[in-house]
Amino acid sequence: QKEVEQNSGPLSVPEGAIASLNCTYSDRGSQSFFWYRQYSGKSPELIMSIYSNGDKEDGRFTAQLNKASQYVSLLIRDSQPSDSATYLCAVNRGRGTYKYIFGTGTRLKVLA
Amino acid sequence: EPEVTQTPSHQVTQMGQEVILRCVPISNHLYFYWYRQILGQKVEFLVSFYNNEISEKSEIFDDQFSVERPDGSNFTLKIRSTKLEDSAMYFCASSQLAVLNEQFFGPGTRLTVL
Numbered sequence: 001q002k003e004v005e006q007n008s009g010p011l012s013v014p015e016g017a018i019a020s021l022n023c024t025y026s027d028r029g030s031q032s033f034f035w036y037r038q039y040s041g042k043s044p045e046l047i048m049s050i051y052s053n054g055d056k057e058d059g060r061f062t063a064q065l066n067k068a069s070q071y072v073s074l075l076i077r078d079s080q081p082s083d084s085a086t087y088l089c090a091v092n093r094g095r096g097t098y099k100y101i102f103g104t105g106t107r108l109k110v111l112a
Numbered sequence: 113e114p115e116v117t118q119t120p121s122h123q124v125t126q127m128g129q130e131v132i133l134r135c136v137p138i139s140n141h142l143y144f145y146w147y148r149q150i151l152g153q154k155v156e157f158l159v160s161f162y163n164n165e166i167s168e169k170s171e172i173f174d175d176q177f178s179v180e181r182p183d184g185s186n187f188t189l190k191i192r193s194t195k196l197e198d199s200a201m202y203f204c205a206s207s208q209l210a211v212l213n214e215q216f217f218g219p220g221t222r223l224t225v226l
Contacts, residue, residue, distance in 0.1 A: 031211075031212065032212050032213070034214065034215075036217075042219070042220075043201075043203050043217045043218060043219050043220045044155060044203070044217045045217070046214055046215075046216060046217075049212075049214050051212055088154075088155065090155075092213070094211065094212075097168060098143060098145075098160050098162075098167065098168060098207075098210045098211075098213065099145070099157040099160060099168055099170070100147075100155075100157060100215060101157070102154045102155040102156070103154065104153070104154045105154065
């Protein structure tokens with residue numbers, strides 16, 4: 001079982017729609033969860049962090065965490081063509097380790 | 113807005129040569145990291161660094177790799193004898209805290225080993 005799993009996509013949504021990106025993780029004790037956006041050939045850019053169960057909203061982005069189900073998601077409202085990128089889920093286990101474990105990313109295509 | 117910077121943006125080297133990749137973390141950050149991403153693959157952790165010493169390293173970070181903070185601003189990754197399989201994007205990241213931390217990534221150095 002992979003430590004952090006994401007559907008590689010591509011996930012295609014029309015402009016203005018809600019894009020829903022999902023991530024599961026294997027270590028139940030994981031403490032910190034992050035969503036990054038990565039354009040082709042560029043570095044990961046932090047979008048959201050979430051540490052406790054529930055929803056966290058920032059502009060058009062909402063991160064959702066369910067530790068019981070070991071599941072974290074990212075919703076992008078009013079998707080724009082500029083949102084087309086690969087979205088990386090990263091997990092930090094805590095408990096003395098500071099490294100992020102990344103998923104392979106989901107490629108999002110927003111169709112104009 | 114403060115950001116992590118990296119130089120060079122692209123490094124081409126011959127197999128067996130030594131390379132040094134440079135990073136300037138965000139100025140008030142205390143924790144520094146190197147990750148790499150082989151083309152088409154996921155981002156992988158290499159090493160974390162705090163208080164002038166390695167705090168954690170992965171299996172990838174073998175004796176060919178070393179890190180250093182030579183002065184108050186730079187953070188470097190050295191690969192002593194490059195192999196073809198070291199070709200990748202290398203990202204430096206920094207964070208202010210260790211726990212519940214947000215890591216901010218630099219633009220990366222593309223290393224090509226011929």
